Amino acid sequence: MKTLNQxxxxxxxxxxMVIREAAANSGIDAALISKFEKGTRLPTExxxxxxxxxxxxxxxxxxxxxLIEKVVDVVKYQVDAREVLQLAESRVEYLASKEVxxxxxxxxxxxxxxxxxxxxxxxxxxxxxxNATQLTKMTEHFHVDxxxxxxxxxxxxxxxxxxxxxxxxxxTISGKSMREHLEAVNHGEAIEFMEEVANDKTKLNKRVLxxxxxxxxxxxxxxxxxxxxxxxxxISGSEHLPPQPYLLxxxxxxxxxxxxxxxxxxxxxxxxxxxxERLVSIHPFIDGNGRTSRLVMNLxxxxxxxxxxxxxxxxxxxxKYYRALENVQIDNDPESFxxxxxxxxxxxxxxxxxxx
Numbered sequence: 001m002k003t004l005n006q007x008x009x010x011x012x013x014x015x016x017m018v019i020r021e022a023a024a025n026s027g028i029d030a031a032l033i034s035k036f037e038k039g040t041r042l043p044t045e046x047x048x049x050x051x052x053x054x055x056x057x058x059x060x061x062x063x064x065x066x067l068i069e070k071v072v073d074v075v076k077y078q079v080d081a082r083e084v085l086q087l088a089e090s091r092v093e094y095l096a097s098k099e100v101x102x103x104x105x106x107x108x109x110x111x112x113x114x115x116x117x118x119x120x121x122x123x124x125x126x127x128x129x130x131n132a133t134q135l136t137k138m139t140e141h142f143h144v145d146x147x148x149x150x151x152x153x154x155x156x157x158x159x160x161x162x163x164x165x166x167x168x169x170x171x172t173i174s175g176k177s178m179r180e181h182l183e184a185v186n187h188g189e190a191i192e193f194m195e196e197v198a199n200d201k202t203k204l205n206k207r208v209l210x211x212x213x214x215x216x217x218x219x220x221x222x223x224x225x226x227x228x229x230x231x232x233x234x235i236s237g238s239e240h241l242p243p244q245p246y247l248l249x250x251x252x253x254x255x256x257x258x259x260x261x262x263x264x265x266x267x268x269x270x271x272x273x274x275x276x277e278r279l280v281s282i283h284p285f286i287d288g289n290g291r292t293s294r295l296v297m298n299l300x301x302x303x304x305x306x307x308x309x310x311x312x313x314x315x316x317x318x319x320k321y322y323r324a325l326e327n328v329q330i331d332n333d334p335e336s337f338x339x340x341x342x343x344x345x346x347x348x349x350x351x352x353x354x355x356x
Contacts, residue, residue, distance in 0.1 A: 004065040005039035011055040012037070026054040042069055045246070106270065107335060113342035114267055120349035121306055127356050138355055140168065142308055142348075146298075147187040150291050152313025153321065156180050182219050187291060190215040191308075194295050198302035205256055209279075212295050216288040224286045228252065233283060238322065240329040242283035251282050268304035272297045273334070273341040281329050301345065307352050309344040 002010070012022050012033075023030035028047060035041035036051075043051065048062045106114070129135045148163040158166065158173065158180050165171040166181055167188040173181070190212055197208055214226030228248045235242065243251060255278060262271055276297035283289050298308045311321055324337040 002065075003039065004042075004062070004069050005037050007062065007065055008033075008043075008051065008055075009037040011051075011057050015055055022051075022054060026050045042066070042073070106267075106338065110270075110335065110338045110342065113339065113346065114269055117269055117306070117342060117345050117349065120346065120353065124307065124349055124352055125305060127353065129356050134356075138352065142310070142352070143188065143191050144168065146191065146308050146310045147184055149310050149313045150294050151180075151183050151187055153311065153318050154183075154290055154313075156183050158184055179220055183216075186216055186218050186220070189218075190291070190295055194299045195302060198299050201303070204259055204296070204299065206252065208299075209252075209292070209296065212299075213285055213288055213292045216291050216295075217285075221287060228284045229286045231286070233286065235283065238326060238329075240281065240326060242281070248282070248284050252284055255279065255282065263300075268300060268306065269342055269345060270338060272300040272304075272309075273338050275300060276341070277325060277328050277334070277337055280325060297341070306345060307348045309341060309348050311340070311344050 012019070015022075017025070019030045019033050022028075022033050026033070028050060032041065032043075032047075033051075036043050036047070043066065045063070045066070048066055052058065052062050129138065144164045144167055145160065147167060148158065148160045151158065151163070158176060162173045162176065163184050166173060166184045193211060193215055196202075197204075202208060210226040210228075217225035228245070230245050232244055233242055255275075258278070259271075259275055262274070266274070276293045279296055280289055280293040285292065294311060301307070301309055311317070321340060324340045327333045327336050
């Protein structure tokens with residue numbers, strides 16, 4: 001395979017252009033073009049678009065070579081470069097291939113959970129409290145617990161009681177950071193927005209997703225709240241490598257298309273788990289991806305008549321959650337994640353029924 005610099009040189013020569021002509025036609029400095037062709041300088045993506053047009057060449061062909069050069073530049077001095085590339089290949093296959101949109105048949109174990117969930121859901125819908133005061137108290141209880149657990153997964157140290165005092169009483173907890181207070185308040189507001197969207201049947205789209213994310217990071221990271229990231233990221237403690245930022249718009253477009261295509265085909269519990277995992281794997285935001293993904297999961301559940309699924313944030317539960325996610329991300333095996341989400345829904349429905 002030709003290198004990018006050799007390909008650029010050949011394209012210019014095939015057009016019978018000297019460097020001065022290429023510079024005049026592209027608007028790129030002649031010295032820069034010379035460096036591109038010698039391989040001493042890597043063009044920007046914008047440079048490639050201009051040169052593709054100048055040389056009447058397919059942009060994607062140059063982009064592929066450009067990406068190879070960038071990958072090589074990152075790993076060339078790593079002693080385990082081959083292993084790194086193999087791992088990266090598995091992530092790309094998972095995140096970019098159409099295979100990821102093919103939902104495998106659920107196991108008998110998962111099917112049994114789904115049947116139990118639907119039995120509990122029917123009981124809940126028949127017996128949910130008619131008294132508005134009782135329903136309000138239940139909602140407050142489960143919302144606070146959900147905020148506590150979801151933030152706890154991400155490292156927030158507020159206790160359940162402290163979370164209640166911050167969210168419902170507006171108190172400040174001594175010894176806790178301003179960020180932890182904002183995370184609690186923000187998450188409470190995000191739950192309310194999520195419920196509004198679920199109730200009014202607003203379409204799940206970029207506007208809704210970014211609205212949820214904005215509330216999560218409001219007052220914490222104003223520059224990035226409600227916006228897709230523009231830089232690469234790594235997930236601490238995870239082997240999974242999220243996609244590069246220039247892939248996000250297309251991948252998120254596919255994400256919403258996938259939801260629309262599957263929402264009337266998949267069992268709502270499987271759909272909720274899929275959209276949760278998929279979003280956290282794409283990792284479209286700088287921060288707040290986990291909380292936003294869990295809100296999307298619960299938006300889908302509420303819209304389909306289920307109660308909020310509360311994934312626990314204690315150390316053993318958090319590790320089980322992360323392992324289940326990586327089983328999908330790395331091995332494309334969703335079984336453990338389906339079971340994790342299903343068990344959380346069962347626990348939630350039973351807890352709600354116990355209070356009526």
